[in-house]
Amino acid sequence: MALDELKSAVPDFAKDLKLNLGSVIGNSDLPQQQLWGTVLACAIASRSPKVLRELEPEAKANLSAEAYTAAKSAAAVMAMNNVFYRTRHLLSDPEYGTLRAGLRMNVIGNPGVEKVDFELWSLAVSAINGCGQCLDSHEQVLRKAGVDRETIQDAVKVASVIQAVGVTLDAEAVLAEQ
Numbered sequence: 001m002a003l004d005e006l007k008s009a010v011p012d013f014a015k016d017l018k019l020n021l022g023s024v025i026g027n028s029d030l031p032q033q034q035l036w037g038t039v040l041a042c043a044i045a046s047r048s049p050k051v052l053r054e055l056e057p058e059a060k061a062n063l064s065a066e067a068y069t070a071a072k073s074a075a076a077v078m079a080m081n082n083v084f085y086r087t088r089h090l091l092s093d094p095e096y097g098t099l100r101a102g103l104r105m106n107v108i109g110n111p112g113v114e115k116v117d118f119e120l121w122s123l124a125v126s127a128i129n130g131c132g133q134c135l136d137s138h139e140q141v142l143r144k145a146g147v148d149r150e151t152i153q154d155a156v157k158v159a160s161v162i163q164a165v166g167v168t169l170d171a172e173a174v175l176a177e178q
Helices: 002-009 012-026 032-045 049-062 065-090 094-098 115-129 132-144 149-176
Strands: none
Touching (some): 002 012, 002 049, 012 149, 032 049, 032 065, 032 115, 032 149, 049 065, 049 149, 065 094, 065 115, 115 149
């Protein structure tokens, strides 16, 4: 199992990450499609080759072809949107918020899976990328669709642990090269 290999790669000083990785993925209350779509989208968003290599095969095995593609689409479109909307929010000139975005993001309207799943994956990626405006937007859509706070928090926990594991493993790889 790739999850076990990833956990074994986590150094002893980051034992909490190893334990959290096992619990947020191995003991998640999220339905399989929501869980593994979140895992895949977050593994991509983490930018860690090791994390993506280890988690992608298991995600692919647990997702339909449509969900697999949609999770990758969520990571892709949010990589763009998180930079764009975070920048508009951070600029002190409020006029930028009134300008038309002019960016294509059709996949959000027709992701090929349940909209709730895609929104959850987009929220998790937005957590990694640190876009408060996108986090608020996706959280509101999810809450209006009846998704409870615990489900949203579970996706954010997956995002936070995957990101932390990626940062840790990538740093260790660089240090091992010295």
